[in-house]
Amino acid sequence: MATSKKPLLEVRDLTQHFPIKTGNLFNRQVGAIRAVDGISFDVYPGETLGIVGESGCGKSTTVRSIAQLHKPTSGSVIFNGIDMVKADTRTMLKARQDMQLIFQDPYASLDPRLPVPSIIAEPMVIYNNRKLLPQPMTSHDMELRVEDLMERVGLNKAFKNRYPHEFSGGQRQRIGIARALALNPKIILADEPVSALDVSIQAQILNLLGDLQKEFGLTYLFIAHDLAVIQHISTRIAVMYLGKIVEVSESAQLYDSPKHPYTVALLSAAPIPDPKVERERKRIILTGDVPSPDKERNGCYFYDRCPKKMPWCSCHIPPMFDITDKHQTACWLYSKEDVSKISMEDALADAAKHAVVPKKRK
Amino acid sequence: MSLKPNAKAVLEVKDLKTYFKTDAGIVKAVDGVSFTIHEGETLGIVGESGSGKSVTNLSIMRLIPSPPGRIVGGEVLFEGEDILKLSEAEMRDIRGDKISMIFQDPMTSLNPFLKISTQMIETIRLHNPKMSKKEALERSIEMLKLVGIPSPEKRITSYPHQFSGGMRQRVMIAQALSCDAQVLLADEPTTALDVTIQAQILELIKKINTKMGTAVILVTHDLGVVAGMCDKVCVMYAGRIVETALTEDLYAKPAHPYTEGLIKSVPRMDTANKDKRLFSIEGQPPNVIDLPPCCPFHPRCHKVMEVCKHAYPPGKDLGNHHEVACWLYLDEKTKKAALQDATREEKA
Numbered sequence: 001m002a003t004s005k006k007p008l009l010e011v012r013d014l015t016q017h018f019p020i021k022t023g024n025l026f027n028r029q030v031g032a033i034r035a036v037d038g039i040s041f042d043v044y045p046g047e048t049l050g051i052v053g054e055s056g057c058g059k060s061t062t063v064r065s066i067a068q069l070h071k072p073t074s075g076s077v078i079f080n081g082i083d084m085v086k087a088d089t090r091t092m093l094k095a096r097q098d099m100q101l102i103f104q105d106p107y108a109s110l111d112p113r114l115p116v117p118s119i120i121a122e123p124m125v126i127y128n129n130r131k132l133l134p135q136p137m138t139s140h141d142m143e144l145r146v147e148d149l150m151e152r153v154g155l156n157k158a159f160k161n162r163y164p165h166e167f168s169g170g171q172r173q174r175i176g177i178a179r180a181l182a183l184n185p186k187i188i189l190a191d192e193p194v195s196a197l198d199v200s201i202q203a204q205i206l207n208l209l210g211d212l213q214k215e216f217g218l219t220y221l222f223i224a225h226d227l228a229v230i231q232h233i234s235t236r237i238a239v240m241y242l243g244k245i246v247e248v249s250e251s252a253q254l255y256d257s258p259k260h261p262y263t264v265a266l267l268s269a270a271p272i273p274d275p276k277v278e279r280e281r282k283r284i285i286l287t288g289d290v291p292s293p294d295k296e297r298n299g300c301y302f303y304d305r306c307p308k309k310m311p312w313c314s315c316h317i318p319p320m321f322d323i324t325d326k327h328q329t330a331c332w333l334y335s336k337e338d339v340s341k342i343s344m345e346d347a348l349a350d351a352a353k354h355a356v357v358p359k360k361r362k
Numbered sequence: 363m364s365l366k367p368n369a370k371a372v373l374e375v376k377d378l379k380t381y382f383k384t385d386a387g388i389v390k391a392v393d394g395v396s397f398t399i400h401e402g403e404t405l406g407i408v409g410e411s412g413s414g415k416s417v418t419n420l421s422i423m424r425l426i427p428s429p430p431g432r433i434v435g436g437e438v439l440f441e442g443e444d445i446l447k448l449s450e451a452e453m454r455d456i457r458g459d460k461i462s463m464i465f466q467d468p469m470t471s472l473n474p475f476l477k478i479s480t481q482m483i484e485t486i487r488l489h490n491p492k493m494s495k496k497e498a499l500e501r502s503i504e505m506l507k508l509v510g511i512p513s514p515e516k517r518i519t520s521y522p523h524q525f526s527g528g529m530r531q532r533v534m535i536a537q538a539l540s541c542d543a544q545v546l547l548a549d550e551p552t553t554a555l556d557v558t559i560q561a562q563i564l565e566l567i568k569k570i571n572t573k574m575g576t577a578v579i580l581v582t583h584d585l586g587v588v589a590g591m592c593d594k595v596c597v598m599y600a601g602r603i604v605e606t607a608l609t610e611d612l613y614a615k616p617a618h619p620y621t622e623g624l625i626k627s628v629p630r631m632d633t634a635n636k637d638k639r640l641f642s643i644e645g646q647p648p649n650v651i652d653l654p655p656c657c658p659f660h661p662r663c664h665k666v667m668e669v670c671k672h673a674y675p676p677g678k679d680l681g682n683h684h685e686v687a688c689w690l691y692l693d694e695k696t697k698k699a700a701l702q703d704a705t706r707e708e709k710a
Contacts, residue, residue: 232629271586
């Protein structure tokens with residue numbers, strides 16, 4: 001772990017709301033989908049931060065907001081000392097050179113009409129045309145670089161003139177990885193890179209990502225919904241629920257001592273491929289589904305489904321509490337003051353007293 | 363969970379073969395699959411995409427689109443009767459009534475234009491024409507309650523889009539069980555769902571399995587799901603079952619190199635294997651078009667021998683319901699004979 005080092009990527013209070021409009025003549029905004037609702041985290045050089053959560057919790061939106069594919073509603077993304085949200089387009093583009101994406105669906109993320117070398121070379125061509133590369137590249141340079149990259153990710157150079165449909169899912173994902181490496185990035189944002197792949201191919205890609213990290217000193221922000229995959233690849237893990245980070249911890253610690261009731265339930269729900277272990281485990285079955293993120297909430301986001309909910313949680317958003325210096329969780333159970341005995345009336349009265357404050361801050 | 367010794371066999375699949383005719387050649391999607399499932403048992407079928415898991419299930423239900431697909435051989439015995447020989451009308455009485463199926467994608471397997479009530483009543487009345495609509499509605503509500511849909515009296519008049527993914531899968535299960543089927547074919551029932559919802563649905567299937575004695579065939583690619591749910595597991599590769607065993611045995615001592623690789627290549631969160639590489643099976647799954655008569659796994663196998671490249675291994679019983687199709691477990695004499703036969707044939 002590299003707590004002493006300066007973080008490569010700092011995300012502060014990032015929010016990403018998508019407007020819901022009436023769709024009629026006036027097209028008034030009637031609400032917002034709060035896909036990401038105020039998250040903060042740091043990514044240190046050389047580490048892998050895993051973000052895990054169920055569908056609709058805002059994992060992918062987080063990555064897209066960081067990469068400025070959606071302009072964030074508020075908050076800041078400081079990458080390499082540059083605030084990507086406030087920077088002008090050219091500065092942002094220059095900074096984004098060092099930040100590349102790998103996408104989930106290897107079938108949809110490659111242009112079917114381009115041969116593989118053109119796909120891999122595309123980032124270089126674009127940045128060359130924008131004159132943002134440190135040194136301009138000739139087409140010969142690019143060709144050599146593409147060959148080098150193909151070899152590095154385990155693609156046969158003989159396949160140079162083929163199109164994406166001639167490759168299997170795992171090979172396509174390798175093409176996507178080669179494209180992400182083309183500009184020598186510092187950080188790779190990987191959005192569920194293995195979830196569309198078969199088990200045996202998934203292991204190949206995970207190993208490849210591990211090797212590349214060692215070789216090029218890459219930093220990963222890795223998104224997955226598979227807890228075992230996330231645990232295998234990450235140094236630290238952030239658990240997301242409904243647009244909020246509920247727990248951040250080192251990956252080994254998270255499995256051994258999960259704190260937030262949601263993390264506990266999530267870990268217990270994930271099956272382990274061993275019948276002996278699996279049959280003795282106690283499952284915490286959460287009731288209900290993830291609620292829709294279109295409401296503004298003033299209590300804990302997990303309140304509706306939480307097996308350990310207290311009256312206090314219904315009207316107070318939990319801040320991040322420190323468990324250790326490397327383990328934080330957003331749950332009132334770990335507050336220094338004991339809030340478990342407070343009745344619903346008192347909790348509501350207390351919330352009413354403070355209700356004005358967060359609005360003003362906004 | 364263990365096999366019940368005197369349970370009745372409800373479904374026997376013997377040497378099932380389903381081929382698809384394509385422009386590129388014949389795809390042997392299922393090529394000689396055999397298994398038996400008893401009352402109250404849960405059988406898992408695992409394999410990667412393209413290994414023929416779903417086609418096996420569809421063949422049992424006789425839902426293979428024909429052309430291009432065709433069941434070219436084998437028997438599917440349901441309570442001793444070969445359902446592959448039944449007429450389409452007789453088959454309709456079996457489907458849904460005796461053998462039921464849950465599909466992978468709850469988003470597309472319900473009709474978006476019809477209310478849940480209409481769809482459920484249709485299923486029930488199709489198999490019990492004497493039942494009145496009112497009775498069928500009551501039965502549907504009862505089934506929805508069983509699968510844990512809150513206030514089913516109100517929700518039954520909703521349309522599928524008003525339900526979430528997990529709820530839709532519950533509706534599918536309710537519909538599949540509304541005629542007291544004896545066998546439930548679940549084709550990747552939780553693949554499209556989140557882990558916490560997956561846990562709910564698996565719990566539900568398990569409850570139905572133990573309470574109502576329904577035999578369940580669970581097709582999945584998730585080894586974790588199999589470990590928790592199944593009594594017996596068949597591992598499929600390129601259209602064939604390469605290994606069958608009781609779940610404990612399969613995970614404790616996998617015999618086939620493919621099974622071994624598959625189990626080792628899944629990352630586990632309960633054991634710390636930080637900084638260690640995952641075991642990975644190199645290469646790609648084979649193209650099942652015009653497979654030569656060899657072990658289809660041999661190009662990826664880490665224990666490959668000469669004979670593997672020339673002949674498909676016959677099944678070998680390792681005892682305690684553990685069967686494997688791998689040359690590693692056959693004696694030298696058989697191997698030599700097979701190799702000689704194969705070379706003679708190749709020369710000819």
